Amino acid sequence: NEQYSRRNTIVIAGLPVDKSEGGNNIGKLPDNVCKQLNNGTGLAVHPSDISAVHRNGKPTSTPGNSSGRGKPSVPSITVCFYNSNKKDEVLQKYSNWDARVRKPNPIKVYQSLSKHYTSVKNRISNHCKEVLKADVSWIHWRSQSAGLCIKFKSGQKCSKIFSFADFEAEVSKITLG
Numbered sequence: 001n002e003q004y005s006r007r008n009t010i011v012i013a014g015l016p017v018d019k020s021e022g023g024n025n026i027g028k029l030p031d032n033v034c035k036q037l038n039n040g041t042g043l044a045v046h047p048s049d050i051s052a053v054h055r056n057g058k059p060t061s062t063p064g065n066s067s068g069r070g071k072p073s074v075p076s077i078t079v080c081f082y083n084s085n086k087k088d089e090v091l092q093k094y095s096n097w098d099a100r101v102r103k104p105n106p107i108k109v110y111q112s113l114s115k116h117y118t119s120v121k122n123r124i125s126n127h128c129k130e131v132l133k134a135d136v137s138w139i140h141w142r143s144q145s146a147g148l149c150i151k152f153k154s155g156q157k158c159s160k161i162f163s164f165a166d167f168e169a170e171v172s173k174i175t176l177g
Contacts, residue, residue: 002114004144008051008084009112010091012036012077017059029053033079036107041093045086052080078112091140111141121148124167128152134176152176 015036020028030047037045057075081087094109113121121139128134128150135153142149148161158170 003117003141006112006114007144008081008087010079010081010087011056011110011112012079012107013110014074014107015077016074017055021055029055029077033077037090037094037109040095040105040107040109041090043089043093045090049081049083049086050079051082052078054078113141117141117148120161120164120167123164124148124150124161127164127167132171132176 012033015032018028018032030050030053033050033053034045034047037043055075055077059075060073081090090109091111096105096108097103098105124139125136128136137151137153139148139150141147142159146159147166149157149159150161150167151157154176156174156176158167158174161167161170
């Protein structure tokens with residue numbers, strides 16, 4: 001299925017565009033990606049570990065404020081590894097939270113999800129916030145057999161979520177509070 005084809009793929013959001021990436025030339029993008037992943041994980045990630053890397057779109061500006069100046073938007077990056085074990089290592093070691101400054105990391109790394117699972121993940125997140133009034137620590141894709149896994153700030157966990165109905169069934173088995 002579509003999610004299986006993404007098993008080796010991550011998405012990086014917030015990595016600034018380097019001048020060497022101009023035009024159709026990806027230039028130093030693989031090197032910049034590896035540098036960010038190495039700094040963020042302590043792992044040794046090399047361009048030779050990556051089968052494909054590209055920006056998703058072009059930089060744009062968000063609508064301007066009263067002065068007419070918009071904030072630049074940086075396109076995300078899709079990174080496909082040759083080996084899913086390397087991708088899993090990166091996802092396990094990279095933190096989207098910078099504990100040193102106790103703030104979210106401006107550069108985020110995610111598992112690449114199909115439209116279906118992105119939709120399910122967003123629906124679960126909104127439902128937890130608006131209906132259950134439950135704080136979610138994270139929602140991650142684990143594997144083809146484990147699906148989406150959710151950890152609530154209360155410590156409770158749900159796994160094997162492949163649809164919103166699965167989530168409703170799993171969350172009915174736990175006490176949130």
